[in-house]
Amino acid sequence: AEGGDRVRVLARSSSRRDEIAPYVSRWHEGDVLDEVSLRRAAAGADAIFHLAARVDFRLDDPQGMWRVNVEGTENLIRAAEAAGAGRLVHVSTIGAVGAPTEPVPVDETFEWNLGPLAIPYFRTKREAEERALQSSRAGFPVVVVNPSITIAPPWSGRRPRAALARLLSGPALPFSIRTGLNLLDQRDAAVTIAAAARHGRPGERYLVTGENKSLDDLLALVETITGVRAPHRHVPRGALVAGAAVLEGAARVLGRTPRAHRSLARLAGFYWFYDAAKARRELGHTSRPLASTLEEIARAVRG
Numbered sequence: 401a402e403g404g405d406r407v408r409v410l411a412r413s414s415s416r417r418d419e420i421a422p423y424v425s426r427w428h429e430g431d432v433l434d435e436v437s438l439r440r441a442a443a444g445a446d447a448i449f450h451l452a453a454r455v456d457f458r459l460d461d462p463q464g465m466w467r468v469n470v471e472g473t474e475n476l477i478r479a480a481e482a483a484g485a486g487r488l489v490h491v492s493t494i495g496a497v498g499a500p501t502e503p504v505p506v507d508e509t510f511e512w513n514l515g516p517l518a519i520p521y522f523r524t525k526r527e528a529e530e531r532a533l534q535s536s537r538a539g540f541p542v543v544v545v546n547p548s549i550t551i552a553p554p555w556s557g558r559r560p561r562a563a564l565a566r567l568l569s570g571p572a573l574p575f576s577i578r579t580g581l582n583l584l585d586q587r588d589a590a591v592t593i594a595a596a597a598r599h600g601r602p603g604e605r606y607l608v609t610g611e612n613k614s615l616d617d618l619l620a621l622v623e624t625i626t627g628v629r630a631p632h633r634h635v636p637r638g639a640l641v642a643g644a645a646v647l648e649g650a651a652r653v654l655g656r657t658p659r660a661h662r663s664l665a666r667l668a669g670f671y672w673f674y675d676a677a678k679a680r681r682e683l684g685h686t687s688r689p690l691a692s693t694l695e696e697i698a699r700a701v702r703g
Contacts, residue, residue: 432472438479462520469524499670536603543600552586580671584610
């Protein structure tokens with residue numbers, strides 16, 4: 401929108417719209433499972449950005465996640481083709497690329513290795529990406545972008561996401577884990593995703609990522625910003641998995657869906673480190689220092 405494009409948005413009737421309303425020229429009410437609404441929204445579009453997904457790391461509804469993430473993607477591709485859109489930018493996730501088990505950044509050629517975790521979110525996002533790329537090979541231009549964990553200061557005084565707010569307001573976590581994350585400012589992600597519509601090569605995927613930080617380094621940075629002392633104790637990954645197994649079993653005995661489970665705990669066995677050289681080279685991707693984003697969020701938390 402800031403670049404002069406007229407932006408229309410498909411949103412469900414229940415969706416919160418205030419944060420992006422100033423940038424939207426037209427709203428369409430609908431859903432990725434409603435093909436009629438997709439065709440109506442896609443009509444006349446030069447480019448389409450597919451950002452809709454069900455993001456949930458629980459294990460209880462794989463069929464529902466498949467419908468939204470995989471079938472929803474197929475529905476939108478059909479609508480985009482029928483509308484004669486110039487291209488579709490499919491917003492995937494680093495989880496569809498995989499993750500190394502050592503602190504060595506990987507790129508778009510990394511062989512996906514998260515299937516054994518059997519987490520429906522990763523499986524469905526990987527499958528959706530594969531089908532999007534298949535469509536591009538069949539003739540309809542699709543560009544895939546894979547953002548990492550995105551963070552940003554809250555909008556209009558709204559507090560940041562709960563986990564991040566707790567991290568930046570203290571007390572510190574009681575322990576650390578020998579793992580690593582890649583964090584990217586949402587504003588930088590948005591600029592690069594928009595650039596993918598103009599400069600991305602159809603049939604290609606692009607890692608849209610920021611700084612790689614071990615959890616220890618991230619907590620040390622938070623200590624510098626907030627003054628809250630970082631933890632110095634480490635919990636072994638095996639202990640995390642064992643604890644998750646206990647919580648998983650207790651939830652099932654009580655007839656509840658386990659929010660903590662062994663597959664989720666095993667994610668700590670990976671270093672989510674990535675190399676965005678391709679996106680920098682072809683899309684002009686840049687990412688501001690992680691410290692500056694965290695400082696902005698910390699000020700919002702304190703305010």
